[in-house]
Every structure is written in C-alpha cells, then in structure tokens.
Amino acid sequence: MITVERIKIEEFRGIRDLTVDLGSANFVVCGPNGTGKSGIVDALEFGLTGKISRLIGKGRGALSVKEHGPHVNSRTHPEKAVVTLEVWIQSLGQKATITRDVKSPKTPKITPDDPAIRAVFEHVQRHPEFSLSRREIIKYVLAEPGERAEEVQALLQLDKLDTTRKLLLKISNAATRDLKALEGERDRAATHLMSALGIAEVKALTLLASVNAKRAALDLPALTKLEATTSIRDGLETQSGVSAPKVPKIQAKTDIAKGLASLEAITTPESEAAWSGVVDALSALKENEAKLADMTRDGMLATALALFDEEHCPVCEIEWKPDEFRAVVEAQRKQLKAAAAERKRAEGLIEPVVVALEGLRPMLRQLAAYARDLPTPLAFEPFAVVAKEADRRAEVLRKFLPLDDAIAALDTDWEDVQLAIEHIAALSASVEALSEPTDRDAARDFLTVGQERLESWRQAMTKYTAGKAKADAAAKVYALYGATTDKALEAIYKDVEAEFRSYYRDINGDDESKFEAQLTPSLGKLGFEVDFYGKGFFPPGAYHSEGHQDGMGLCLYLALMKHLLGDQFTFAVLDDVLMSVDAGHRREVCTLLRAKFPKTQFVLTTHDPVWLNHMKSSKLVAGKSAITFRKWHVDHGPQEWKQTDVWAEVDQLVANNEIRAAAGQLRHYLEYAAAEWCTRLGGRVEFRSDGKYELGDLLPAAFGAMNELYKRAKSTAQSWGDKARVDEINGCHTTFTAAVTQSQSEQWEINPAVHFNEWANFQRQDFEPVVAAFKRLESEFECPACGDLIYVVRSGKTKEAARCGCAKVNLNLKPKPKDATA
Amino acid sequence: MKNCVMDEDAQHEPEQSVANRVLSTFIAAVREDETLSEVATRMKPVLFDGDTVNEASLRQAIFGDDS
Numbered sequence: 001m002i003t004v005e006r007i008k009i010e011e012f013r014g015i016r017d018l019t020v021d022l023g024s025a026n027f028v029v030c031g032p033n034g035t036g037k038s039g040i041v042d043a044l045e046f047g048l049t050g051k052i053s054r055l056i057g058k059g060r061g062a063l064s065v066k067e068h069g070p071h072v073n074s075r076t077h078p079e080k081a082v083v084t085l086e087v088w089i090q091s092l093g094q095k096a097t098i099t100r101d102v103k104s105p106k107t108p109k110i111t112p113d114d115p116a117i118r119a120v121f122e123h124v125q126r127h128p129e130f131s132l133s134r135r136e137i138i139k140y141v142l143a144e145p146g147e148r149a150e151e152v153q154a155l156l157q158l159d160k161l162d163t164t165r166k167l168l169l170k171i172s173n174a175a176t177r178d179l180k181a182l183e184g185e186r187d188r189a190a191t192h193l194m195s196a197l198g199i200a201e202v203k204a205l206t207l208l209a210s211v212n213a214k215r216a217a218l219d220l221p222a223l224t225k226l227e228a229t230t231s232i233r234d235g236l237e238t239q240s241g242v243s244a245p246k247v248p249k250i251q252a253k254t255d256i257a258k259g260l261a262s263l264e265a266i267t268t269p270e271s272e273a274a275w276s277g278v279v280d281a282l283s284a285l286k287e288n289e290a291k292l293a294d295m296t297r298d299g300m301l302a303t304a305l306a307l308f309d310e311e312h313c314p315v316c317e318i319e320w321k322p323d324e325f326r327a328v329v330e331a332q333r334k335q336l337k338a339a340a341a342e343r344k345r346a347e348g349l350i351e352p353v354v355v356a357l358e359g360l361r362p363m364l365r366q367l368a369a370y371a372r373d374l375p376t377p378l379a380f381e382p383f384a385v386v387a388k389e390a391d392r393r394a395e396v397l398r399k400f401l402p403l404d405d406a407i408a409a410l411d412t413d414w415e416d417v418q419l420a421i422e423h424i425a426a427l428s429a430s431v432e433a434l435s436e437p438t439d440r441d442a443a444r445d446f447l448t449v450g451q452e453r454l455e456s457w458r459q460a461m462t463k464y465t466a467g468k469a470k471a472d473a474a475a476k477v478y479a480l481y482g483a484t485t486d487k488a489l490e491a492i493y494k495d496v497e498a499e500f501r502s503y504y505r506d507i508n509g510d511d512e513s514k515f516e517a518q519l520t521p522s523l524g525k526l527g528f529e530v531d532f533y534g535k536g537f538f539p540p541g542a543y544h545s546e547g548h549q550d551g552m553g554l555c556l557y558l559a560l561m562k563h564l565l566g567d568q569f570t571f572a573v574l575d576d577v578l579m580s581v582d583a584g585h586r587r588e589v590c591t592l593l594r595a596k597f598p599k600t601q602f603v604l605t606t607h608d609p610v611w612l613n614h615m616k617s618s619k620l621v622a623g624k625s626a627i628t629f630r631k632w633h634v635d636h637g638p639q640e641w642k643q644t645d646v647w648a649e650v651d652q653l654v655a656n657n658e659i660r661a662a663a664g665q666l667r668h669y670l671e672y673a674a675a676e677w678c679t680r681l682g683g684r685v686e687f688r689s690d691g692k693y694e695l696g697d698l699l700p701a702a703f704g705a706m707n708e709l710y711k712r713a714k715s716t717a718q719s720w721g722d723k724a725r726v727d728e729i730n731g732c733h734t735t736f737t738a739a740v741t742q743s744q745s746e747q748w749e750i751n752p753a754v755h756f757n758e759w760a761n762f763q764r765q766d767f768e769p770v771v772a773a774f775k776r777l778e779s780e781f782e783c784p785a786c787g788d789l790i791y792v793v794r795s796g797k798t799k800e801a802a803r804c805g806c807a808k809v810n811l812n813l814k815p816k817p818k819d820a821t822a
Numbered sequence: 823m824k825n826c827v828m829d830e831d832a833q834h835e836p837e838q839s840v841a842n843r844v845l846s847t848f849i850a851a852v853r854e855d856e857t858l859s860e861v862a863t864r865m866k867p868v869l870f871d872g873d874t875v876n877e878a879s880l881r882q883a884i885f886g887d888d889s
Contacts (some may be wrong), residue, residue, distance in 0.1 A: 477884055
C-alpha cells in the first residue's frame with residue numbers, strides 16, 4: 001500500500017485550489033464545522049478509488065459523484081474537478097502520482113505508468129475501507145448481529161465466502177433432488193425388467209437362471225456371467241427365422257394383466273377411500289396453507305428472536321415489550337412447527353398415490369405400443385391419455401402446494417381410467433387372437449423383450465449411479481466447505497477479538513484493564529458482546545458511554561484492518577471518528593495509534609482544537625503536520641490559519657478602512673494564536689465547562705506563562721552562576737514586556753469584553769497601531785530563526801526547558817541542585 | 823481432517839485477501855480427500871480468479887466436464 005506525500009485539489013467539492021503537504025506522516029485537518037475538512041477526506045477517497053462514499057449509499061439517491069463531485073461553480077465542468085495525489089510506495093521504494101478527474105473517474109492518470117505501480121493503485125482501490133467516518137464506525141458497534149456480520153464481512157471482504165456457501169448448497173440440493181428422480185426411474189425400470197423376466201429381484205444369478213432356461217429352449221449356450229455389456233439375446237440373431245414379432249404374445253398378456261391390475265388398483269373402493277383420506281388431510285391443512293408455503297419462515301423467526309434488541313422488532317422497527325415480542329414470535333414458530341409436522345404426515349399419505357401414478361406411465365405406454373403394433377392396430381390414445389394425466393397428477397402431488405391443485409389431482413372421478421380399462425378388453429382380445437407361439441417362439445420373445453428392458457434398466461442404473469456420485473460429491477464438498485470455513489472464520493474472529501481487546505485495554509487501562517469481548521460468528525451473524533466491569537457480557541450499547549462506544553468502534557476497525565491488510569495497512573483516514581472520546585482517554589488513543597501502528601499514516605479530521613493539541617503533545621502528529629481551517633467561502637473554499645495570509649488580510653481591510661471587519665478578523669486570529677501559545681507554554685486558563693475560551697481568558701494566561709518562563713529561566717541561570725545568560729534572558733524579557741505593554745493587552749484583562757469590542761469603533765489611524773502591536777507581540781512567542789512557536793519541554797509535571805524547532809531558543813528551567821558543585 | 827492448512831500454492835501468494843485465505847483452507851481440505859482431488863484442481867481457479875464466483879463454473883468444477 002501507500003502513504004500520501006501531497007494532495008492537490010482543484011474545483012472539487014468545496015475546494016477551489018488547495019495543496020496540502022502530508023509528507024507521508026500522520027496529519028490532522030482541524031477546523032470548525034463547515035470549513036472544508038470533509039473536502040480533503042473526499043478528495044483522498046476520490047483520488048485513490050474514484051468514489052466519494054458521502055455521495056453514494058443509503059439515503060443519497062439524488063446525489064452522484066459526477067454531478068456533485070465538482071465545486072458548485074464548476075458543476076457543468078467535471079473535467080475541471082481534479083485530485084492529484086503524490087504517494088510513496090514502500091514496497092517499490094519509489095514515488096508515484098495519480099491524477100483523477102470527476103469526468104473520467106475510472107481512468108486515472110498514473111505516473112510513472114508501469115504495471116507494478118498500477119497494481120499498487122488497483123490494490124488501494126480495492127480497499128476503500130481505508131477511509132472511516134464516525135457514522136460508519138458506529139455500525140460495527142451498535143449494529144444488529146446480522147447487519148454487523150454484513151458490515152464486518154464487507155470490510156474484511158468476506159461476502160465472497162457467503163456467496164460461495166449459498167451456491168454450493170444450491171448445487172448440492174439440486175443434485176439431491178435430481179437423484180430422487182433418478183431413483184424413481186431406476187426402480188420402475190427394475191420393476192419392468194422383473195416383470196418381463198418373471199423374477200422377483202434384479203440379481204445376476206436369478207436373472208441368468210431365468211434367461212438360461214429360455215436360451216436352452218433355443219439351443220443357445222447358457223450365459224455364465226452377467227456383465228455390463230452382456231446380451232441375453234446373444235446368438236439369437238444367427239438363428240434363421242427368429243425375427244421377433246412386434247407384439248410378443250406371452251409378454252403382452254403379462255403386461256396387459258399388470259396394466260389392468262394397476263388401473264383397477266386406483267379405482268377400487270379401498271383405493272378411492274385412501275385417496276379420499278388424503279383429500280381430507282389436505283383439506284384440513286388449507287387453513288394454514290400460508291404457513292406451509294414457506295417453512296423457511298421458521299428460520300427467519302428464529303433470526304428475529306436472536307436480533308431482537310429488547311425494544312424494536314428487527315424487521316419493522318415497531319416498539320415491543322420484550323415478553324410480548326417473544327410470545328408472539330414463539331407462538332408463530334409453534335404454529336409453523338405444527339404445520340410442518342402436518343405437512344410431513346400428509347406427504348406420507350400422498351407418497352403411495354404418487355408411486356402408483358408414476359408406475360402407471362411405463363405400463364400404459366407399453367400397452368399403447370402393443371395397440372399400435374398389432375397386425376390390425378387398435379387405438380392407442382386411451383392408454384396414452386391416462387399415462388400423460390398420471391404423470392401430471394404425480395407432479396402436482398409432489399409439489400404439494402397449492403393445496404387446491406393437489407386435492408384436484410386426487411379426483412377419483414377419472415373417466416379416462418375407465419375408458420382405458422374398457423380398451424384393455426379390446427387389446428386383450430386382439431392379443432389372444434394372435435397365433436399361439438411355439439416354445440421356441442416364446443423363448444425368443446422372452447429374450448427379445450427381456451433384453452430391451454435389461455438395456456433400459458442398465459441405462460437407468462447408469463444414470464442413477466452417476467447422479468448418486470454427483471449428489472455425494474456435492475454434499476461432501478458442501479460439508480467440507482462448512483467445516484473448513486466455519487473453523488477458519490472462527491479463527492479469524494478470535495484473532496480480531498484478541499486484537500480488539502488489547503487495543504481497548506490500551507485506551508481504557510485506567511478502569512477497564514481486564515476488559516473482555518466476545519465476537520461470535522454464527523449462521524451469517526456476528527454476535528458482539530463486551531464485558532462491563534466484570535458484571536457480565538452485554539451488547540456494547542447497553543451500558544458503555546458513547547465515548548467508550550466510539551473507542552470500541554475505532555478499536556474494532558483497527559483490529560479488522562490489521563487482519564485484512566497486515567503490514568499493508570499503511571494509510572487510513574479517520575474522519576471526525578473520535579469526537580466523543582472523553583478527554584481522559586484521548587492521549588491513550590493517540591498513544592495507541594502511534595505505538596501500535598507506527599507504519600500507518602493516519603489522516604485525522606477534527607473540529608476540536610483541543611483534540612489537535614492532544615495529538616501534537618502526544619507526538620501522534622508533528623507540530624507542522626496539521627492544517628487548521630478558520631473559515632470557508634463558497635467562492636474561495638477553505639482558508640487556513642496562515643499568519644502571512646491573516647496579516648495580509650487584516651492589513652488590506654485596514655487599508656480599505658473596513659475597521660469593523662479587520663477588528664473581527666484580528667480578534668478571531670488572536671483567539672486561535674493565544675490558544676496555541678497557552679498550549680505550547682502551559683498557560684493556565686480558568687476552567688470553563690463549555691470550553692469556549694475568549695481572548696480575554698487566553699491572552700493574560702499566555703503572557704503569564706511567558707513571564708513565568710523568563711523568571712524561571714533567569715533564576716535557573718543564576719543558580720548555575722551564568723551571569724551572561726541572566727543578562728541575555730533579562731534582555732529578552734524586557735523586550736517581551738514592552739511588546740505586551742504596547743499591545744495594552746494587560747489592561748484589557750480588567751474588562752476584556754469592553755476593550756476588544758471597542759476596536760470595531762476605531763478609525764483607521766487608531767487601529768493601525770493596534771495591528772502593529774499585536775504583530776510585534778506575536779513575534780515574541782516565536783523563534784526569530786525558524787519561526788516555530790516556543791514550547792515547554794516537560795518531565796512529568798516539571799517544566800525542564802523552553803525551546804523551538806531549531807533549538808536556537810533554549811531556556812533551561814532546571815536549576816542547579818543544591819548539593820552540586822559549581 | 824486437516825482443515826486449517828492452507829492450500830500450498832496459495833501460501834506463496836503474497837497479497838491474499840482474508841476470503842481467499844479461508845478459501846485456501848477449503849481447497850486444501852478438498853484436495854486431501856482422495857475422491858475429490860480432481861475437484862480441488864478444477865475448483866481452485868473458479869474460486870480465486872476474479873472477485874465473483876459463478877454458479878455454472880462451480881457446478882462444472884464439482885461434477886467435471888460432463889455436468
């Protein structure tokens with residue numbers, strides 16, 4: 001994967017033209033809401049993936065990247081909306097650039113355009129999860145188990161596993177269904193064969209005994225074994241005058257008798273009573289037919305119970321009392337189970353009927369063939385019509401539903417059967433009229449018909465064997481898939497669980513050092529319960545505060561990303577992800593990101609400057625690795641707190657005699673700057689619960705902190721006997737005091753609201769000295785060489801030194817120990 | 823059943839997704855079954871080539887060419 005060196009954004013979202021140097025290091029984008037932070041997040045996502053998740057997904061139907069990706073002023077020119085990212089590719093040890101415009105988001109320009117670099121960008125594109133917003137983080141924590149499983153599986157890109165599982169099950173079920181049909185065909189072919197050969201079972205010895213008796217009558221040698229290609233007619237073709245008649249009299253008489261018996265069997269009073277009993281059973285089920293229609297609904301209800309959050313139905317979101325919800329769902333499950341038992345009983349009653357109907361088809365088709373092949377043919381339709389109808393009825397009954405169709409298929413008032421029975425009499429008479437075969441003719445007919453049916457049986461057996469092999473293979477593959485993937489997923493989630501637990505303990509070690517969590521995958525769901533101070537396991541949203549939940553979401557995300565990408569987790573955007581983490585745990589979050597993910601570049605956004613300072617002071621981000629937006633304008637985009645820009649802006653406003661605007665700008669900037677000075681120097685401000693510190697709170701605190709530094713630095717120099725250093729510091733202190741005096745800020749401490757508000761009423765000549773005074777004052781907080789703000793170095797709570805980035809400013813605050821020699 | 827062993831070839835692929843790592847253990851398990859070793863060979867490209875799994879290809883992999 002990559003880290004981002006620089007991003008250039010043109011005419012994109014709320015940004016007109018902005019270049020940010022991230023330097024492949026952790027970076028913070030800070031600013032009040034509405035100042036353009038999200039524009040950078042969107043640009044990073046778009047540059048790397050061609051998509052903007054803020055514009056797609058649920059509830060964003062009318063939005064699109066094409067139409068709403070460009071800045072509003074360039075909405076008809078998507079080609080002008082361009083994001084260019086300069087990245088460092090660690091694995092290749094080289095830089096590369098990707099440029100993407102909104103008009104052609106799928107065809108970025110990559111430089112240098114070689115396959116290895118293109119492959120890296122394609123890999124990044126496949127992992128849009130590098131960008132995480134707060135609204136996304138919560139879905140891992142507070143989602144229902146099924147939804148969470150989907151979200152986590154989507155993040156881990158495991159959806160392919162579920163798709164494969166469903167396909168394998170579908171294939172296995174289809175193979176099993178096919179096998180059942182093949183089994184029926186095999187059994188009917190066996191029955192037909194046994195009928196022709198006059199045997200009770202299809203076994204080689206039995207079959208050969210029957211066949212050899214007839215072969216002996218024809219002076220044919222006995223067959224000693226029955227193999228797959230053995231013909232029981234073997235040798236018959238060489239005998240003269242042995243062409244088989246189209247209707248073998250003896251076999252035909254047997255078949256006619258069996259056909260008649262089968263037809264009569266379905267018209268006997270007993271049979272009609274049995275069919276009528278099935279009709280009654282089916283009619284009794286009609287009341288609950290809807291429940292019979294979808295037995296899988298029981299699975300859905302079981303899932304609903306598992307997903308129930310003790311307040312809302314997981315399907316329709318209607319509020320329920322827990323007991324009532326469970327009672328209703330359990331009652332429905334009970335009804336479904338009863339219906340399932342009833343259906344099974346009814347299907348048991350139907351089975352003999354279906355078997356009888358399916359058995360009619362081959363027999364009646366054989367009778368139809370005899371009728372057609374007689375020397376004086378008879379009508380074959382009476383048999384064919386019943387065979388076709390028997391087939392249809394069997395199919396309807398196997399389907400079971402709709403019940404009305406099944407009941408209709410059991411109608412015993414079946415006129416065609418009677419006509420077929422009557423037609424059998426004519427067929428029987430015609431067959432009887434055929435000349436009586438000699439023993440040799442009968443033996444020949446026996447072997448000819450027997451061979452035909454043996455072939456049919458062999459074909460049916462071959463199909464069945466192949467079908468069984470397929471069904472077995474499909475079932476075995478599915479079972480293996482379930483066993484291996486369940487085990488592998490369980491192992492994955494155990495790993496993620498362990499990482500998650502460890503991260504969360506790191507953040508909350510002060511009061512939850514023994515925190516435990518359980519990620520439990522089961523049937524497409526992912527249960528997530530967390531320990532609450534040793535009082536048991538509960539859903540994350542049950543007792544933990546919102547801040548803790550945010551922390552959990554981040555920890556789970558990090559654990560998942562680490563598992564997903566391993567060492568390639570080199571880049572992540574955390575968009576306002578930790579806004580509700582309490583101040584007491586922010587430092588730990590920073591430490592976690594820095595210590596556990598040293599190779600990952602985090603781009604973080606926050607509207608809270610205090611958070612920014614936490615990130616800086618904990619060294620998650622370097623002092624310069626941040627951009628702070630102060631405002632946003634529709635025609636100009638976000639504007640940074642850049643000194644040069646601000647002073648130029650103020651000077652311009654003063655030159656235009658727009659003093660009110662200049663005063664507002666100066667005050668706003670000084671609030672930002674004074675907060676920075678206090679942060680760097682440890683200025684003490686009277687606590688405000690709303691955190692809204694005003695200039696009158698901040699400036700005196702910053703001055704106080706700087707005064708204190710100079711005093712301590714002088715005292716320290718004196719303790720070391722370094723008079724020259726004392727004089728040097730005295731000089732600096734005097735200059736600082738003069739700058740403060742010139743700005744008259746000290747006086748404003750008395751009533752800051754009045755004095756700062758008075759600026760707005762100043763004239764140009766009154767306000768110019770104010771601006772000059774504060775420019776000078778600001779310079780007193782900076783190193784004259786590198787321009788960095790002076791900051792305090794601490795050891796625990798002890799201030800040890802005050803320095804700048806280049807070390808030109810270096811005030812020792814650690815006095816000489818009393819027992820040390822000079 | 824050694825069902826947590828990854829498919830040998832798959833172990834050498836550096837950028838395996840989590841899903842493919844899981845599928846590798848499955849292929850290894852199929853390969854271990856003597857009656858299914860050919861299925862494993864046919865199924866591997868079906869599962870690993872591309873982001874989606876096609877039913878017809880999967881069926882062909884399980885049942886062979888005559889499916």
